Amino acid sequence: MRHAHTAEQVRAAEAALIARLPEGTLMGRAAAGLAAVCAGLLPRVYGSRVLVLAGSGDNGGDALLAAARLARRGARAEALLLDPARAHAAGLAALLAAGGRTTADPDAFTRADLVLDGIVGLGGRGPLRPAAAPFATLPRRGPVVAVDVPSGVDPDTGEVAGPALRADATVCFGTHKPGLLIDPGARYAGTLHLVGIGLDLPPAPVEALQRADAAALLPVPGAESDKYRRGVVGVAAGSARYPGAAVLAVAGALYGGAGAVRYTGHAAAEVVRRHPEALVTEDGPARAGRVQAWVVGPGGGADAERALREALDTGVPVLADADALTELARLGPAATAGRPAPVLLTPHAGEAARLLAGLGEDADAEQVAARRLWAARRLAAGYGATVLLKGSTTVVADPDGRARVNTTGTGWLGTAGSGDVLAGLAGSLLATGRTPLDAGSAAAHLHGLAGREAAGRGGPITALDVAAGLHGAWAGLRAPDGDR
Ligand SMILES: NC(=O)C1=CN([C@@H]2O[C@H](COP(=O)(O)OP(=O)(O)OC[C@H]3O[C@@H](n4cnc5c(N)ncnc54)[C@H](O)[C@@H]3O)[C@@H](O)[C@H]2O)[C@@H](O)CC1
Ligand SMILES: Nc1ncnc2c1ncn2[C@@H]1O[C@H](COP(=O)(O)OP(=O)(O)O)[C@@H](O)[C@H]1O
Numbered sequence: 001m002r003h004a005h006t007a008e009q010v011r012a013a014e015a016a017l018i019a020r021l022p023e024g025t026l027m028g029r030a031a032a033g034l035a036a037v038c039a040g041l042l043p044r045v046y047g048s049r050v051l052v053l054a055g056s057g058d059n060g061g062d063a064l065l066a067a068a069r070l071a072r073r074g075a076r077a078e079a080l081l082l083d084p085a086r087a088h089a090a091g092l093a094a095l096l097a098a099g100g101r102t103t104a105d106p107d108a109f110t111r112a113d114l115v116l117d118g119i120v121g122l123g124g125r126g127p128l129r130p131a132a133a134p135f136a137t138l139p140r141r142g143p144v145v146a147v148d149v150p151s152g153v154d155p156d157t158g159e160v161a162g163p164a165l166r167a168d169a170t171v172c173f174g175t176h177k178p179g180l181l182i183d184p185g186a187r188y189a190g191t192l193h194l195v196g197i198g199l200d201l202p203p204a205p206v207e208a209l210q211r212a213d214a215a216a217l218l219p220v221p222g223a224e225s226d227k228y229r230r231g232v233v234g235v236a237a238g239s240a241r242y243p244g245a246a247v248l249a250v251a252g253a254l255y256g257g258a259g260a261v262r263y264t265g266h267a268a269a270e271v272v273r274r275h276p277e278a279l280v281t282e283d284g285p286a287r288a289g290r291v292q293a294w295v296v297g298p299g300g301g302a303d304a305e306r307a308l309r310e311a312l313d314t315g316v317p318v319l320a321d322a323d324a325l326t327e328l329a330r331l332g333p334a335a336t337a338g339r340p341a342p343v344l345l346t347p348h349a350g351e352a353a354r355l356l357a358g359l360g361e362d363a364d365a366e367q368v369a370a371r372r373l374w375a376a377r378r379l380a381a382g383y384g385a386t387v388l389l390k391g392s393t394t395v396v397a398d399p400d401g402r403a404r405v406n407t408t409g410t411g412w413l414g415t416a417g418s419g420d421v422l423a424g425l426a427g428s429l430l431a432t433g434r435t436p437l438d439a440g441s442a443a444a445h446l447h448g449l450a451g452r453e454a455a456g457r458g459g460p461i462t463a464l465d466v467a468a469g470l471h472g473a474w475a476g477l478r479a480p481d482g483d484r
């Protein structure tokens with residue numbers, strides 16, 4: 001599992017450690033790890049031009065100390081101090097003692113073989129200040145390495161309020177920060193390198209499943225399993241107008257681990273033609289027979305209102321997507337908050353904006369995409385439901401604020417109907433008894449792998465390609481390390 005902690009949590013852990021260690025120990029550890037990553041990015045350290053953009057805080061101190069280490073190995077290290085009067089004294093002294101220099105020439109940025117972004121780290125708030133902002137757009141020759149966080153990215157949320165420095169690599173200390181994992185911030189971070197500095201941290205509020213974590217969440221049938229014991233997932237989707245969404249949601253559900261898929265809706269003929277293994281009825285969730293979880297909404301059109309109402313009246317977990325979310329936004333949070341069985345909502349940014357309006361929050365789809373963690377958490381708390389917010393970084397948030405971010409996927413997944421496949425898949429995992437957080441995050445992980453697999457080295461994919469890739473994605477996750 002990749003763990004991400006807030007600046008406040010890191011600072012508290014740091015304070016506890018600093019009290020026990022000789023002065024400068026932690027920064028020394030951070031700088032040593034940082035210098036090692038930089039050395040690995042340079043063809044050779046000796047003679048390379050290294051530029052430090054140094055802000056006035058400890059982030060600048062880390063960068064200066066790392067540059068001093070590189071200077072001792074023969075690098076031509078220069079520091080551009082953004083606020084010379086408040087530069088980190090010990091860091092600057094170390095750099096000068098190692099033969100480094102200061103410069104005020106902004107062209108040094110373009111000449112450098114490697115730039116260390118030590119403008120601002122955990123202390124950063126808001127867009128880069130005027131002295132630092134121009135570096136966001138200047139041409140560069142070598143890689144930019146962000147110290148702890150790319151400057152201009154909010155460490156706790158990944159929000160980017162204005163100019164920010166795009167890094168090729170980020171070296172973060174002690175733990176990941178949510179802003180490194182969540183777009184738009186994640187797009188500024190490049191490759192992530194974690195340097196341990198010995199912090200004793202509390203449970204992480206934000207996590208990202210790695211391969212083994214996702215694999216551990218997938219159900220495995222036991223010797224005694226049969227189709228009912230494995231779980232039956234109900235899918236109330238599609239309509240005379242949108243039969244395709246039903247076919248796609250059932251396709252996802254068939255590969256989510258449930259033992260059977262029960263379909264109800266007005267696309268039964270299309271569903272059976274494509275998926276003869278589905279059990280179909282037109283009766284609606286209230287009379288469709290026993291299931292362990294309901295998926296309602298994809299392509300549901302006008303039928304979604306009744307399907308949502310009936311599904312919420314059952315005692316089993318409900319996943320609401322697409323038209324069921326539009327309906328829920330109209331009904332408001334009273335429809336889900338306090339329901340004894342769990343609810344999983346799977347909005348894209350536009351649907352999230354509608355749901356937020358139901359909570360009195362005014363944010364359009366673009367603002368949701370810019371504030372993904374906030375939007376997912378606000379919806380989860382407001383609707384008393386787990387929320388899987390789709391998009392370039394899918395975020396799954398529980399009502400208690402705990403969140404998981406997805407690291408698989410490809411932009412090619414932004415294709416009509418791929419969300420329907422995801423809804424079926426996640427609902428199927430719910431029916432096998434996973435919690436909504438586990439079902440949602442495992443589904444997003446598998447869906448992203450299947451999308452990547454389908455896209456191969458790059459090229460358009462269809463939602464059915466994604467569904468077709470799910471078996472391989474699942475089997476690949478289950479395979480012992482090295483099989484893929
Ligand atoms: N807290 C920890 O556990 C550790 C922290 N370390 C380093 O210390 C950093 C945090 O240091 P500080 O608390 O001194 O804070 P920072 O160095 O992140 O920033 C503080 C300074 O940046 C200025 N600033 C804030 N927002 C800005 C913006 N948008 N544009 C330009 N300037 C801005 C502030 O006025 C302040 O002077 C971490 O990111 C990390 O690099 C490491 O040395 C080791 C451990
Ligand atoms: N830029 C992107 N990068 C990765 N995944 C994306 C991106 N854009 C969309 N997706 C994924 O594609 C799927 C699209 O779902 P959705 O918006 O509901 O489409 P539809 O309603 O047509 O099925 C979601 O799983 C979403 O996370």
Ligand SMILES: [K+]
Pocket residue numbers: 059117118119120121146147148149150151
């Ligand atoms: K930085």
